[in-house]
Amino acid sequence: MKKIALLGSTGSIGTQTLDVVRHYKDDFQVTALAASSNITRLEEQIREFKPKMAVVFNEDKAVELKRNIQDLDVEILSGMDGLIAAATEESADIVLTAVVGMIGIRPTIAAIEAGKDIALANKETLVTAGHLIMPLAKAKGVKILPVDSEHSAIFQSLQGEKRSQIHKILLTASGGPFRGRSLVELKNIQVEDALKHPNWVMGRKITIDSATMVNKGLEVIEARWLFDVGLDQIQVVVHPESVIHSAVEFDDSAVIAQLGTPDMRLPIQYALFYPDRKPMHGEWLDLFKLGTLHFEKPDMEVFRGLKLAYEALEIGGSMPTVFNAANEMAVAAFLDRKIGFLDIPEIIGAAMENHRAVPSPSLNEILDTEQATYEFIESRW
Secondary structure, three states, X not given: OEEEEEEOOOOHHHHHHHHHHHHOOOOXXXXXXXXXXXHHHHHHHHHHHOOOEEEEOOHHHHHHHHHHOOOOOOEEEEHHHHHHHHHOOOXXXXXXXXXXXXXXXXXXXXXXXXXXXXXXXXXXXXXXXXXXXXXXXXXXXXXXXXXXXXXXXXXXXXXXXXXXXXXXXXXXXXXXXXXXXXXXXXXXXXXXXXXOOOOOOOOHHHHHHHHHOHHHHHHHHXXXXXXOOOHHHEEEEEOOOOOEEEEEEEOOOOEEEEEOOOOOHHHHHHHHHOOOOOOOOOOOOOHHHHOOOOOEOOOOOOXXXXXXXXXXXXXXXXXXXXXXXXXXXXXXXHHOOOOOOOXXXXXXXXXXXXXXXXXXXXXXXXXXXXXXXXXXXXXXX
């Protein structure tokens, strides 16, 4: 039985992870759960899965949760110390980190140092600290198992293959709800429009990132670290059906791809059972019903966020941290209806122009860069 610590248990990835655990209850035991502030859902999860430890990042909410479940034998913690405690819970074999944002860096590093395998759904960890995370994982003999559907597809396509023979990674993108639109058509986009993703059911922040294609930019940076490839070896391919989740082109021109329905439980399940495969509950891919597949080049002028991600990766150092932090702040402002949709890439670009990149930043320099980016953006408002 594999023991799991789950960070971000009340979000989209977290709840789908627990759906997999629920279906394969004889194969898994949840030892720790961590959430930001949704204590109603977290209490339900605690009562069902009976972890040893539960964490609420919000300290006041943690006090409230502790009062609500005093009939149960579970340790309740809060804040960053709590997240790190959950990530290093002694009996856990694997830590699935599905928290949103750079808050995931410290717990991930702590888990790796404790020798835990990582099922990674928190892309910001590698975007901002890939140069720290990947060497540390190698030194500790820890597996980094991608949970993002695209990176899982690449990981699956590389099984049995030599990474030194990768010619190109073909990173697919649905194109989001505004594929094919012009800048003029995007000018007056509202929050409700941007939250209508055509294929995937995701959290609010990542759904907006998909609409701007910033999410694909984050995935480009993440792929660079996960698979140790150069910027010129990562090509984004718009594929509106979201059936080919990504592919790898090898030096002999062969292309190996992973296909499936747009269901996040598949990459979650693959990471948790790796290297084994188990039957998937849910809809299976029917090629006859599907009929045709389509592919397009991304429009990097309309979706400037993707272009800025490539620029951030090319500059390197602390610049991807600025890209990520500026996007987080801009997306939050858009969701609060304080800025327009097209202001998101404008804010990212301005923050990047303002920053002088630090080569190979330490963890403290990464966090300082994040704070400086927030302060710069606030000074403009």
